Amino acid sequence: MIPNIEGLSINGPWGSGGPDYGQEICDNGYIWWYLDALSEDKTEGLTLIALIGNYCSPYYAASRRRGKAKAENHCAINAILYRPRGSHWSMTERAANSVSRSTNQLSIGPTTMQWRDDRLIIDLNEITVPLPSRLKGHIKVELPPLCKSVFAIDGAGKHLWWPAAPSSKIEVDLEYPRLSWKGHAYVDSNRGGEPLEDYFHFWDWSRRPEPSGGTLITYNTQTLKGENNSLAIKVTSNGVVERLDEPNAIELPKTPIWKIKRSTRAATNCCVLRTLEDTPFYSRSLVQSNINGESYLGFHESMALDRFKKRWVQSLLPFRMPRRSSKYPC
Numbered sequence: 001m002i003p004n005i006e007g008l009s010i011n012g013p014w015g016s017g018g019p020d021y022g023q024e025i026c027d028n029g030y031i032w033w034y035l036d037a038l039s040e041d042k043t044e045g046l047t048l049i050a051l052i053g054n055y056c057s058p059y060y061a062a063s064r065r066r067g068k069a070k071a072e073n074h075c076a077i078n079a080i081l082y083r084p085r086g087s088h089w090s091m092t093e094r095a096a097n098s099v100s101r102s103t104n105q106l107s108i109g110p111t112t113m114q115w116r117d118d119r120l121i122i123d124l125n126e127i128t129v130p131l132p133s134r135l136k137g138h139i140k141v142e143l144p145p146l147c148k149s150v151f152a153i154d155g156a157g158k159h160l161w162w163p164a165a166p167s168s169k170i171e172v173d174l175e176y177p178r179l180s181w182k183g184h185a186y187v188d189s190n191r192g193g194e195p196l197e198d199y200f201h202f203w204d205w206s207r208r209p210e211p212s213g214g215t216l217i218t219y220n221t222q223t224l225k226g227e228n229n230s231l232a233i234k235v236t237s238n239g240v241v242e243r244l245d246e247p248n249a250i251e252l253p254k255t256p257i258w259k260i261k262r263s264t265r266a267a268t269n270c271c272v273l274r275t276l277e278d279t280p281f282y283s284r285s286l287v288q289s290n291i292n293g294e295s296y297l298g299f300h301e302s303m304a305l306d307r308f309k310k311r312w313v314q315s316l317l318p319f320r321m322p323r324r325s326s327k328y329p330c
Contacts (some may be wrong), residue, residue: 005154005219005231007241013163017146018115021106021188027068029193030055033106033113035120035141036299038186040173044181045082045276047170047284048122048139050106050113055196056282057093059121059313059323064195071177072096076321077111079126079135081177082276083197088177090126090135093323105261109324118143118210120187124174127152129320137174144168154199155222155229159192166207166215166235186215186299192195197305199223208298211291213237216244216276218265252300262302273297280316281307 010093014020025031030053037046053071054060058204063069073096076261081088081119092109100107104115110125120141128135143165149163186207203221210216214236220248221229250270253264262283269290277284307313 005229006155007149021101022103025053025071026193028051029066029071031191033189035187037183039181039183043084047080048077058317075099075108077108088128088135091321092126096324115294134176136176143167144237147239149241162189163235164188168236197309200305203303204302206300208296208305260302280313
């Protein structure tokens with residue numbers, strides 16, 4: 001039996017009343033706030049991650065090799081728009097002089113996030129890579145009652161996960177490229193006091209809507225010591241967590257290019273509908289589950305942290321992740 005990931009009581013604003021964008025982050029640590037969404041017609045998708053102590057940064061990894069590194073000196077907005085004919089990717093890492101944050105507001109470069117009671121308002125303004133173009137517009141997320149539980153995904157408490165608002169509604173109104181849509185959104189946050197690769201060997205995560213309402217989430221981690229931890233929960237539309245029996249593991253095809261392992265415990269009759277990200281150490285996919293004759297789409301991620309530690313992998317990342325060390329408008 002794989003041990004369950006441990007649940008913890010709330011300690012402080014993060015996880016109870018809001019995101020606490022202004023919280024202290026220790027040297028070599030990290031925090032991120034994550035959003036993914038699908039349009040009502042399932043043709044458009046969006047992922048946006050605000051990172052302080054950018055866990056996938058080769059620059060931050062190099063700074064840590066020299067000793068203690070300031071998390072706030074390695075921040076980024078990773079915004080990706082998924083369209084039927086391709087994607088628009090942006091992830092510019094920025095130094096501390098391009099970051100402003102308080103309890104309910106965070107600005108990294110020209111992009112700003114504001115948490116206003118039951119809404120998350122994002123003014124997005126980024127430049128895509130490798131082909132430069134503008135990714136700019138307004139995003140509004142209507143938040144349900146927040147989840148009041150956090151989980152120690154390492155089983156110990158150094159790495160915490162808060163499934164803040166898994167059943168949210170989103171309105172996307174972009175100027176560049178010009179488009180507007182509404183849909184379902186998922187919001188969560190992770191934080192830790194040490195680099196991910198110092199503790200984890202691999203993890204996978206998935207989420208999908210439940211037929212009866214709410215969102216089903218699974219988290220599976222493997223530590224460097226070979227220990228496995230697993231979590232399967234349903235978060236209702238009111239933010240209540242229900243523990244679920246651990247579903248059977250399903251092996252999904254490896255990613256086409258980099259052969260990243262993909263597996264899920266989310267549901268039976270599950271398949272990969274679309275590979276959204278296929279990188280040397282990380283994958284994101286759209287997975288489809290068929291339940292009682294109905295089809296449900298969800299997001300799935302795998303992260304091979306043993307791959308991330310390899311210098312040749314880190315040498316590739318700046319092509320998708322430029323860094324601005326001084327304050328620029330974009």
